[in-house]
Amino acid sequence: MTAPAYPPKPSPGDRIAVISPGAGLPGLFPRPYELGLERLREEYGLEPVEYPATRRMGSTPRERADDIHAAFADPGIKAIVASIGGDDQITVLPFLDRELIRANPKPFFGMSDNTNLLAFLRATGIVAYHGASVMVELGRPGAMHPQTADSLRAALFTSGPYELRPAERWRDVDRDWADPATFDAEPETRPGTGWTWLNADRVVEGRSWGGCLEILGWLLMADREIAHDLTEYDGGVLLLETSEELPSATEVFRTLRNMGERGLLRRFSALLMGRPKTWSFEQPNSPEAAARYAADQREAVLSAMRVYAPNTMIVLDVDFGHTDPQLVIPYGGIVRVDGPARRITVTY
Numbered sequence: 001m002t003a004p005a006y007p008p009k010p011s012p013g014d015r016i017a018v019i020s021p022g023a024g025l026p027g028l029f030p031r032p033y034e035l036g037l038e039r040l041r042e043e044y045g046l047e048p049v050e051y052p053a054t055r056r057m058g059s060t061p062r063e064r065a066d067d068i069h070a071a072f073a074d075p076g077i078k079a080i081v082a083s084i085g086g087d088d089q090i091t092v093l094p095f096l097d098r099e100l101i102r103a104n105p106k107p108f109f110g111m112s113d114n115t116n117l118l119a120f121l122r123a124t125g126i127v128a129y130h131g132a133s134v135m136v137e138l139g140r141p142g143a144m145h146p147q148t149a150d151s152l153r154a155a156l157f158t159s160g161p162y163e164l165r166p167a168e169r170w171r172d173v174d175r176d177w178a179d180p181a182t183f184d185a186e187p188e189t190r191p192g193t194g195w196t197w198l199n200a201d202r203v204v205e206g207r208s209w210g211g212c213l214e215i216l217g218w219l220l221m222a223d224r225e226i227a228h229d230l231t232e233y234d235g236g237v238l239l240l241e242t243s244e245e246l247p248s249a250t251e252v253f254r255t256l257r258n259m260g261e262r263g264l265l266r267r268f269s270a271l272l273m274g275r276p277k278t279w280s281f282e283q284p285n286s287p288e289a290a291a292r293y294a295a296d297q298r299e300a301v302l303s304a305m306r307v308y309a310p311n312t313m314i315v316l317d318v319d320f321g322h323t324d325p326q327l328v329i330p331y332g333g334i335v336r337v338d339g340p341a342r343r344i345t346v347t348y
Contacts, residue, residue: 019083111211
């Protein structure tokens, strides 16, 4: 296993870059964005620094790449966090200067469409962090979910082991950011349901790779940031989760099937599958429909794994995807999955 390269951590009082490598949604929805910036300052003691494209919708891929370069190259910036995701960050990748970024390693936090940048950084030799965008997690109405807040604090400021724990309460139903009343109270949550373990008769420890399944499918189609020598992933921990676009069980199965046909799935010794988001504004599922959607997705995942990686340890419904709370996971860093003890420990 190649030793991961963890970048130096920031300290309270440091400057932290806030960029929009995917979409400039802070310009359309300033309330959750400003709330997230306020929490970076008041709860984490960090000073956010914005860039030209951070609040601008319609910025070009080159303009967003320029912001990424500026954030990494500035010695006064100690970490970088994405404002939110998007859907075309893959077009930014060809403009990135790998040597500039490799020479100036910094912790980067993001998820969803930021899977593109996470995969780029891992391939560049830099450990990044899956989770904690400004608008969604830091800008949560009422208060940050305590498990998200604690996980982010540990990932930002500490180095060493951190045990992930199943959500005590969680949610995947959102409220309209354009409605000021959304921010008058915390969102409704429901009791946690724990994680489901399969083939959990061993302990796996390895470097993580993966992210949002839809984005990984695009990277595979474009053949970008996927190691051509698949032994790079041997013994690793695969992270997979799905977005608010609610891909069908058929789509999930087909994407995993194609990963299996490429020989990817069998390389990993463990799979952590994020709790599926089952509700969106375009598809506001009833509780019954949401439960069916989640069950169908789980079966799609297991069907593909039974064919292509039948012995891989699997943990379902881990709280690191598009649901709330969102535990931060080091991307390219060390993840330990202890099946007999039913424990997941990451190294920040």
